Amino acid sequence: xxxxxxxxxxxxINTCFHYLYPPISIxxxxxxxxxxxxxxxxxxxxxxxxxxxxxxxxxxxFALGVATGLVQTFAFGTNWSxxxxxxxxxxxxxxxxxxxxxxxxxxxxxGILLFGWEKxxxxxxxxxxxxxxxxxxxxxxxxxxxxxxxxxxxxxxxVNSPTGPRAEITNxxxxxxxxxxxxxxxxxxxxxxxxxxxxxxxxxxxxxxxQKHLVIARTxxxxxxxxxxxxxxxxxxxxxxxxxxxxKYQPAKLAAFEGIYKTVPxxxxxxxxxxxxxxxAVYSIAIPSALSWLTYRNFETPVMGLDQIPRDEWPxxxxxxxxxxxxxxxxxxMFGIAVLGVxxxxxxxxEHKKWLLWPMIFSVVLPHIGQQCGWIxxxxxxxxxxxxxILKTSDGVSTNLVAPQVLGSIIMFIVIYLLLxxxxxxxxxxxxxxxxxxxxQKHDELVYRNVMTGMRNE
Amino acid sequence: xxxxxxxYVVIAFAILFYIILDGFDLGVGALHLFGKTDLDRRxxxxxxxPVWDGNEVWIVIVMGGLFAGFPNVYATLFSGFxxxxxxxxxxxxxxxxxxxxxxxxxxxxxxxLWDRVFCFASILVAFVLGVxxxxxxxxxxxxxxxNYVGSFSDFFRPxxxxxxxxxxxxxxxxxxxxxxxxTEGETHTLVRHxxxxxxxxxxxxxxxxxxxxxxxxxxxxxxxxxxxxxxxxPLLSFAVILSIPYLIKKGNDGWAFxxxxxxxxxxxxxxxxxxxxxxxxxxxxxxxxxLTIFNTSSSQKTLGxxxxxxxxxxxxxxxxxxxxxxxxRGKVKIEKSSY
Numbered sequence: 001x002x003x004x005x006x007x008x009x010x011x012x013i014n015t016c017f018h019y020l021y022p023p024i025s026i027x028x029x030x031x032x033x034x035x036x037x038x039x040x041x042x043x044x045x046x047x048x049x050x051x052x053x054x055x056x057x058x059x060x061x062f063a064l065g066v067a068t069g070l071v072q073t074f075a076f077g078t079n080w081s082x083x084x085x086x087x088x089x090x091x092x093x094x095x096x097x098x099x100x101x102x103x104x105x106x107x108x109x110x111g112i113l114l115f116g117w118e119k120x121x122x123x124x125x126x127x128x129x130x131x132x133x134x135x136x137x138x139x140x141x142x143x144x145x146x147x148x149x150x151x152x153x154x155x156x157x158x159v160n161s162p163t164g165p166r167a168e169i170t171n172x173x174x175x176x177x178x179x180x181x182x183x184x185x186x187x188x189x190x191x192x193x194x195x196x197x198x199x200x201x202x203x204x205x206x207x208x209x210x211q212k213h214l215v216i217a218r219t220x221x222x223x224x225x226x227x228x229x230x231x232x233x234x235x236x237x238x239x240x241x242x243x244x245x246x247x248k249y250q251p252a253k254l255a256a257f258e259g260i261y262k263t264v265p266x267x268x269x270x271x272x273x274x275x276x277x278x279x280x281a282v283y284s285i286a287i288p289s290a291l292s293w294l295t296y297r298n299f300e301t302p303v304m305g306l307d308q309i310p311r312d313e314w315p316x317x318x319x320x321x322x323x324x325x326x327x328x329x330x331x332x333x334m335f336g337i338a339v340l341g342v343x344x345x346x347x348x349x350x351e352h353k354k355w356l357l358w359p360m361i362f363s364v365v366l367p368h369i370g371q372q373c374g375w376i377x378x379x380x381x382x383x384x385x386x387x388x389x390i391l392k393t394s395d396g397v398s399t400n401l402v403a404p405q406v407l408g409s410i411i412m413f414i415v416i417y418l419l420l421x422x423x424x425x426x427x428x429x430x431x432x433x434x435x436x437x438x439x440x441q442k443h444d445e446l447v448y449r450n451v452m453t454g455m456r457n458e
Numbered sequence: 459x460x461x462x463x464x465x466y467v468v469i470a471f472a473i474l475f476y477i478i479l480d481g482f483d484l485g486v487g488a489l490h491l492f493g494k495t496d497l498d499r500r501x502x503x504x505x506x507x508p509v510w511d512g513n514e515v516w517i518v519i520v521m522g523g524l525f526a527g528f529p530n531v532y533a534t535l536f537s538g539f540x541x542x543x544x545x546x547x548x549x550x551x552x553x554x555x556x557x558x559x560x561x562x563x564x565x566x567x568x569x570x571l572w573d574r575v576f577c578f579a580s581i582l583v584a585f586v587l588g589v590x591x592x593x594x595x596x597x598x599x600x601x602x603x604x605n606y607v608g609s610f611s612d613f614f615r616p617x618x619x620x621x622x623x624x625x626x627x628x629x630x631x632x633x634x635x636x637x638x639x640x641t642e643g644e645t646h647t648l649v650r651h652x653x654x655x656x657x658x659x660x661x662x663x664x665x666x667x668x669x670x671x672x673x674x675x676x677x678x679x680x681x682x683x684x685x686x687x688x689x690x691x692p693l694l695s696f697a698v699i700l701s702i703p704y705l706i707k708k709g710n711d712g713w714a715f716x717x718x719x720x721x722x723x724x725x726x727x728x729x730x731x732x733x734x735x736x737x738x739x740x741x742x743x744x745x746x747x748x749l750t751i752f753n754t755s756s757s758q759k760t761l762g763x764x765x766x767x768x769x770x771x772x773x774x775x776x777x778x779x780x781x782x783x784x785x786x787r788g789k790v791k792i793e794k795s796s797y
Contacts, residue, residue, distance in 0.1 A: 066515070067511075067551065069518075070517075070547075070550065070551075071547060071551075073525075074543055076525065076536075077525065077532045078536045078537055078540050078544075079537070079540075081533035081537035081605075084525065084529055084532055084533040084536075085529055085533045087529075088525055088526070088529020088533070089757050091525070091526070092526030092529065092756045092760045093760050093763035093764055095526050096522065096764045096767045096768065096771075097767045097771075099522045100519075100768065100772065100775065101767075101771055103515065103775070107515075107778070111781075162753060163603055163604050164603070166529075168756075168757045168760075169757065172763065398537035398540075399537075400538065400540075400607065401540055405540055405610075408541075408544070409540075409544045412544060412547075416551045416555070423555065423558055426562075
């Protein structure tokens with residue numbers, strides 16, 4: 001195993017573990033805005049109880065997100081120094097804006113969220129909630145824009161510097177609005193909203209099954225299911241749009257998503273299957289002409305296959321294929337749960353459908369699986385490039401590392417992450433079992449202390 | 459002033475905030491095992507409890523600032539210092555985990571385990587930061603592509619080790635003074651005894667480091683030859699540090715803490731003045747291979763955008779930090795919700 005391979009593994013471990021938390025912050029952030037908005041409108045205390053409960057979950061997730069995000073700020077420089085030299089100028093300004101403003105909005109107003117019920121009026125409190133939600137969303141903007149720039153670079157030129165060529169910014173807004181940025185941002189954001197929706201559904205279903213906090217549980221599950229269903233429909237539109245951007249700018253990746261080795265008219269889509277990379281064949285249940293239609297809106301136009309792309313620029317087709325299909329499959333399962341849920345909700349029978357409530361509890365992992373697989377698919381799908389068609393991954397890795405160094409740090413990260421993940425599950429489990437607070441207890445200040453220290457005891 | 463210099467100053471201030479704020483967290487951690495009872499140790503943890511992870515964020519700002527403004531410094535240092543930085547990350551993460559885990563169970567052996575982890579992790583972070591700084595001052599071998607060409611064991615030369623120990627001493631002093639400000643009763647009496655000892659320990663290290671710098675680091679003292687007035691700064695730092703025991707004796711813990719912050723600021727200024735305009739000194743052909751603020755920076759356009767962002771954003775961040783500290787001002791009280 002060489003430094004390049006190990007560095008890729010390490011970066012994957014770091015980002016995958018980190019990415020468990022931001023989607024929860026973003027999704028729950030929006031749920032908080034909805035819940036507290038309903039409270040302001042109806043003055044029904046159940047909404048305040050719900051809001052207070054989810055603020056605590058939000059704060060716990062935020063603390064974990066910060067701790068794991070810390071590692072990310074090292075990761076580019078340690079293992080990808082040539083990449084850092086190459087992109088530093090392009091990413092610099094957006095990185096600074098994100099760091100300063102998103103952090104300020106999110107961390108700054110979180111204090112008021114937790115601690116301010118008694119100190120500020122309801123409208124100012126709601127304003128703080130909106131700011132926290134915006135902050136959480138804003139932190140996604142830079143990272144998705146920067147990542148999109150790596151897929152569809154724009155607004156820069158290559159300059160020779162003492163340490164070799166590097167990208168320098170020519171047009172800030174062209175860089176920000178690079179061709180795939182907005183589509184991908186939508187796709188990522190909606191996925192985060194789904195994470196929030198299914199988290200709320202899961203906790204609601206758990207309380208319904210345990211016959212606890214019933215009033216709140218019913219409201220949560222109704223909110224989660226409707227919001228989740230809307231997001232799932234939106235995600236269908238966004239997924240279609242993103243895929244067509246991929247087809248236009250990164251044909252090799254689309255070909256790998258669907259395992260298209262040969263360019264043929266009436267290109268089919270695979271529902272489920274596997275790829276034999278040696279024989280360059282796909283064995284699958286396929287819908288004829290479907291990919292042609294989805295990409296070009298007619299049944300005939302061929303979708304570019306890997307045969308038109310130099311072999312040394314192919315991504316790892318079997319992995320990308322499976323990741324992409326698992327992602328799509330999680331959408332199908334979530335859609336099924338949401339449709340069934342809404343159906344029984346409207347007939348007022350959901351509470352008695354234990355066979356549906358149980359899968360709902362576990363459905364909290366579906367958005368996470370979908371997002372992890374989606375990201376792994378899109379990132380491996382860009383290979384062998386780190387910046388598409390500009391810089392190869394093998395030219396981005398640090399030159400002065402040796403394999404045992406990286407292997408050692410991978411082991412260290414795994415140990416630390418297991419500890420952190422155990423802690424997260426332990427605290428989360430305790431919070432959910434403890435449930436929403438009785439509103440009479442005025443202990444906001446104590447809660448705030450807990451949150452500022454990363455949420456400990458109550 | 460050029461954009462490069464302005465951005466250098468911005469990063470210097472971020473470092474200053476980090477060493478002042480997370481400095482006392484690390485110091486409290488380093489002294490943690492000297493606490494005699496469980497109550498002592500809980501008081502220490504709760505003295506930093508509400509603020510430590512906010513303080514830690516400043517190191518993220520430092521690193522983000524380097525990546526954005528001086529990408530080549532970021533790339534060279536981080537890839538070159540790989541193993542050291544992994545120790546730093548391990549220290550930072552284990553410190554966080556220890557603070558979280560300790561109060562989760564009543565068992566004595568459980569708490570003793572995490573007390574030790576907390577203490578050693580804090581010392582590790584302080585020490586590694588010092589070793590990093592020592593290496594940057596003494597210089598590391600860089601090739602003409604700005605890549606580190608030494609080995610891991612090269613980091614542990616006598617001078618960086620000395621700076622590492624000095625950093626532990628400095629943060630311990632700073633942490634002890636912070637604790638004096640935040641505690642009362644028996645814990646307070648205990649902590650007050652530490653201040654004199656940590657100051658002695660620090661002054662010993664400081665004198666050794668200064669002597670070593672004067673004798674072995676001629677490139678650090680060039681500026682004093684050009685501007686002799688700068689000699690005032692080290693003298694001033696001694697005066698400030700020596701005023702601390704006096705202020706403590708008078709019971710003026712708050713001002714003692716301010717003095718401690720002041721000495722940190724002067725030490726950082728000395729480092730900046732000694733190295734400027736270099737950021738990292740190269741021991742291989744220093745004239746061409748050293749990383750300066752000019753041969754490592756982003757383009758003028760990017761630096762300009764960065765400075766605008768910071769001019770708007772940083773006052774907001776500081777105002778927010780001030781507000782949090784005001785909420786948690788005063789002595790620590792152990793409550794049901796505490797660690």
